[in-house]
Amino acid sequence: MTPAPLAHALALLPNIVETAVLAAPRWTESRNEAAARLELCLYEEGTGKVTPIAVILPDCPFADRRLMTNAPVWIAALLTLLAEVWRRLEAQGQPCPLAIALPESLIDIDAAKGAWPVIRDTSGLVEGRWGEGFDTTTGKPGVERLDPMTGAFEPIATVLRACPFDDKRLLISAPEHIAALVALVRDALRRLRALEPPPAPAPPRGRKGPADHAQLAGILCGQRIFQVFLAERHGVESADETRAANRVRSLCRVTSRAELNTNPAAAGAWRRLHDEFQLWRQGR
Structure with missing residues (x-):
């Protein structure tokens, strides 16, 4: 149609x-x-x-x-x-x-x-x-x-x-x-x-140490644009910071956001979710 x-x-x-x-x-x-x-x-x-x-x-x-x-x-x-x-x-x-x-x-x-x-x-x-x-x-x-x-x-x-x-x-x-x-x-x-503020940039990688995925996830979960993304793409019933944080932990299969920095599988899942968010924001 x-x-x-x-x-x-x-x-x-x-x-x-x-x-x-x-x-x-x-x-x-x-x-x-x-x-x-x-x-x-x-x-x-x-x-x-x-x-x-x-x-x-x-x-x-x-x-x-x-x-x-x-x-x-x-x-x-x-x-x-x-x-x-x-x-x-x-x-x-x-x-x-x-x-x-x-x-x-x-x-x-x-x-x-x-x-x-x-x-x-x-x-x-x-x-x-x-x-x-x-x-x-x-x-x-x-x-x-x-x-x-x-x-x-x-x-x-x-x-x-x-x-x-x-x-x-x-x-x-x-x-x-x-x-x-x-x-x-x-x-x-x-x-x-x-009208939404731009998303927080990803922490620099390389010489300054590993990326702080947990910090970035915390920042994004508090931003309305990321909450809308989770509502549209991942079924969050009502977009707010608490539900966004819960869904991120569920999607990355962790019980604490800190595991995004210590668990390689969780870090990979977060990077894929973050990449999906960036593509969604650019294309919508």
Whole structure:
């Protein structure tokens, strides 16, 4: 799925917010054994009731199917992330590119942060856009996927009569809306990182003695940019200094940061983590 240009993404944002608020907060897959088909269902949190709204066709690519099933939750997560990052930018005197009130309570912020890497990576695997079609074999409306190789539309789902209008609208527009939000979140994170102080330089090596990995790890764990890196790349649920330090010890397989200076295996693991951080910071 090609990232949406920022201007297009911003133009879509009011419609994305409206659709996300009106549609059901969660969908799920359910195997209908009697009909021998995979159904996309509305899921009611309180009762656990599921209501089929579409049939996912066997030829639906895995990435498209995953995006389809998770669309409401992923859009809620992206809107929550965008609202949080825009709030931080405004707190630092940076104007937001669009004067729109973003909903901030669609999903827990920690859950949204945890979902970000999966959303970002999965959305990149979805090729082509979706559109509304018509299944001539069943006489029902459907969702079609534009094959970027052939230019032809291929059916990937059949929409059932029980599907509410707003959920149908979200279903058809899910790839475009998610691509737009991913582009906006990426841009907002880039702007936020640009305001962060540069990371501490690595201690000099060579004649002045061995590198003090423990000291550098301690410095970086206290820096916001390193905490964000650990949250995005290594699943830290909530980026703060304590959790960052815990994750560094876990990744380097040590119980104390001091072991980074005495354990060759731990030192190597730290150097690899530090190199990964430097590449991430340069490329994002």
